[in-house]
Amino acid sequence: MPIDPDKALAADPRTTSLAWGHKDVQLYHLGLGAGVPATDPVELRYTLESRLHVLPSFATVAGAGMAVVGGLSAPGIEVDLASVLHGGQAVTVHRPIPVEGTATQTSAVRAVYDKGKAAVLVLRSEASDADGPLWTSDASIFVRGEGGFGGERGPSLRLALPPRDPEFTVERPVREDQALLYRLSGDWNPLHADPEFAGLAGFPRPILHGLCSYGMTLKAVVDTVLGADVARVLSYRTRFAGVVFPGETLRIRMWQDPGRIQVEVTAVERDDAPVLADTVVAHT
Structure with missing residues (x-):
């Protein structure tokens, strides 16, 4: 069987070293569409090194974002990458991510679920630096054709x-070249360029x-509801419900309650086709 749940769950965590600097953060933010208008004080917090802060979703690309790729080559997992879909993503930040940093990241398969015609792998990555934990990231990976094992x-x-x-609805355009720019942060899958x-x-x-839609949405929530203060974000989770084509527009609807914002994202040009669902930002 390509997926051996017992072997995958029993495998030792993989440890990698991460390093990033202000250029990595700026490139990531630009890949999300930051910098428009270029002189806007809010946008300069994403683009100008002297004012820079870091969106928590940067955790998904820090160190070129290789945790998911590594998880798919873990013991007990042999899958065809053509059958793999990124089903969901969650990030919990334990304190603000520094603009420049190094960290040690441990990654492991934390769960294997049987959906019948598919399996779902939950890959957890935890990053810490010299001052302690930085973030915990959970990627839910949907593997078609690998279910039915009785789990x-x-x-x-x-x-x-x-x-x-x-309470809030905003629209964010996706530039025609946005996937080409975003992929420079580490995801070289030709699906997004070729x-x-x-x-x-x-x-x-x-x-x-x-994950570009994921980051764009968090930026919209931070700028619209949280006073452009990334430090207020505690956690952020979503389910990827549909695709986005460069050149389209994201419609981002936000419902605000104490300590949490629920979000729905759709593609304007395709009659509000679903993009992100079951999306929640927890905040201070």
Whole structure:
């Protein structure tokens, strides 16, 4: 069997060293569409090194974001990458991420769920520096054709939308070249750049990285609801519900309650086709 749950869960965590600097942070933010307008004081907090702060979603690309790739080559896991989908992502930050830093990251398979026609792997990565824990990141990976082994189905994290209009709705354009810029932060999958490869995967053209939509959404929430203060974010989780094509527009709806913001993201040009669902930002 390509996935051996017992072997995968029993495997020792993998340890890697991470390092990043202000250029990595700036490149990541630019890949999310930061810097428009270029002289806006809020945007300068994402683009100008003397004012820089770090979106917590940067944890998904720090050190070139190789934790997911490493997890898919862990003992007990042999899968065809063409059958793999990034199903969900969660990041918990234990304190603000520094602009320049080094860290030790440990990664392990924390759960293997049986969805019948597919398996879901939960890959957890924990990063710490000399001052202690920095972040915990959970990636849920959907592997088609690998279910049916008799395992647990796992928890349901589906959320109903609040029975009221959202407190905030904003739209964020995705530039035509945005996937080309975002991939420079470490995700070189040709699905996001090569039209021929995208066609083989069943798409009419390259699609935007799910984690780019993830970061764009957090930035919109921080700027719209949290006073552009990234330090207020405690955790952020989502389920990837659909694709985005460069050149489209994200419609981001936000429902605000004490300590949390629930979010729904859709693609404007495709009749509000789902993009991100079951999305929650917890904050101070």
